[in-house]
Amino acid sequence: MTEHRLLPLVDAPAPERRDAARNREALLEAAQALIDHCGLDAVTMDAVAAAAGVGKGTVFRRFDSRAGLMGALLNHNETAWQASVMSGPPPLGPGAEPWERLLAFGRSRLETTLQHADLIRHAGQAGTRSFAAYSFAAMHVRYLLGQLGVTGDLPLLATALMAPLEAPILEQQVRIEGIDVERVFHGWADLAGRIVRR
Amino acid sequence: MTEHRLLPLVDAPAPERRDAARNREALLEAAQALIDHCGLDAVTMDAVAAAAGVGKGTVFRRFDSRAGLMGALLNHNETAWQASVMSGPPPLGPGAEPWERLLAFGRSRLETTLQHADLIRHAGQAGTRSFAAYSFAAMHVRYLLGQLGVTGDLPLLATALMAPLEAPILEQQVRIEGIDVERVFHGWADLAGRIVRR
Numbered sequence: 399m400t401e402h403r404l405l406p407l408v409d410a411p412a413p414e415r416r417d418a419a420r421n422r423e424a425l426l427e428a429a430q431a432l433i434d435h436c437g438l439d440a441v442t443m444d445a446v447a448a449a450a451g452v453g454k455g456t457v458f459r460r461f462d463s464r465a466g467l468m469g470a471l472l473n474h475n476e477t478a479w480q481a482s483v484m485s486g487p488p489p490l491g492p493g494a495e496p497w498e499r500l501l502a503f504g505r506s507r508l509e510t511t512l513q514h515a516d517l518i519r520h521a522g523q524a525g526t527r528s529f530a531a532y533s534f535a536a537m538h539v540r541y542l543l544g545q546l547g548v549t550g551d552l553p554l555l556a557t558a559l560m561a562p563l564e565a566p567i568l569e570q571q572v573r574i575e576g577i578d579v580e581r582v583f584h585g586w587a588d589l590a591g592r593i594v595r596r
Numbered sequence: 597m598t599e600h601r602l603l604p605l606v607d608a609p610a611p612e613r614r615d616a617a618r619n620r621e622a623l624l625e626a627a628q629a630l631i632d633h634c635g636l637d638a639v640t641m642d643a644v645a646a647a648a649g650v651g652k653g654t655v656f657r658r659f660d661s662r663a664g665l666m667g668a669l670l671n672h673n674e675t676a677w678q679a680s681v682m683s684g685p686p687p688l689g690p691g692a693e694p695w696e697r698l699l700a701f702g703r704s705r706l707e708t709t710l711q712h713a714d715l716i717r718h719a720g721q722a723g724t725r726s727f728a729a730y731s732f733a734a735m736h737v738r739y740l741l742g743q744l745g746v747t748g749d750l751p752l753l754a755t756a757l758m759a760p761l762e763a764p765i766l767e768q769q770v771r772i773e774g775i776d777v778e779r780v781f782h783g784w785a786d787l788a789g790r791i792v793r794r
Contacts, residue, residue, distance in 0.1 A: 550786055554779070554783030554787075557765065558787045564759065564764070577751075582752065585756070586756075589752075
């Protein structure tokens, strides 16, 4: 402890900053546990405060509003997903053939979007993920299309591949029309094959 | 007039019903004119009542809320679009080759969705059109894909073709990323060509 005070690491956050980060993490974990066990409606600022053992004011100071909390939670999940694309095990992560990675991308995006559909609907007014989240995924799909030798307007083809995986469309297919998730995935893989001209 | 009373046509609405329909039409036209000239924010229940020369209570009785009015206006536009697909001039309407009709569908959907994007955002919470509106368009695309000899899971391929034409995606491309509308259309036509395997 004395040593730590004598030789502060440049990149180490100040103790209060580290506490704040831990605090924030604990609140997000409490909110996620509430969603997993009781559904999204159970996530009130009061309930999250109680579950994390802090005052309601702390939750408001940290996230501003219920929508702010939902947005932070979504970002938290998205960051974990991005890490698994960038450095997780194949085939979602590096090390597999581009076509295998593209299929793994589609399946994983489909599953996580359905899993977080309620959260996405509450966090953004358009029912879609944030532009930053979209941009990362679009960049990854463009990269894979390039690796697969696809020619054409790659940014637009990437958007076309990602559009059917957006929450409002998946929810309509799976929750309203009652289409099996496996069939939705196979339809998406067929679309990908046509775009790649396999 | 006497004749009309003696021989009422079975399908003719009662005079009060006809007045109500005319009234409703006038209110929707007033609302559309307000949007065209002053933007969506100008559409308040007060402004629509004033523009149509009726009391505010009439607007509320007819549409319940501002969101209800937006929904009715969107339906009104959608119905006109559906009529032009079913019985309007080619290539959007019948009489052109299926591939020309598909391209005309894409262009017209792209243009009307961008034109009504604000309305769509205010009328539906998911930022997309109603399920009924979606179903009609999906049925039409499935029909054209069938005519073009496309095999596979046609309902899912139709969804894949329509997904990039949804309002949140088009708005992001055109309004946020600044992509030219013509480029978006050519990207969509390329997608359609790949799906049809032309």
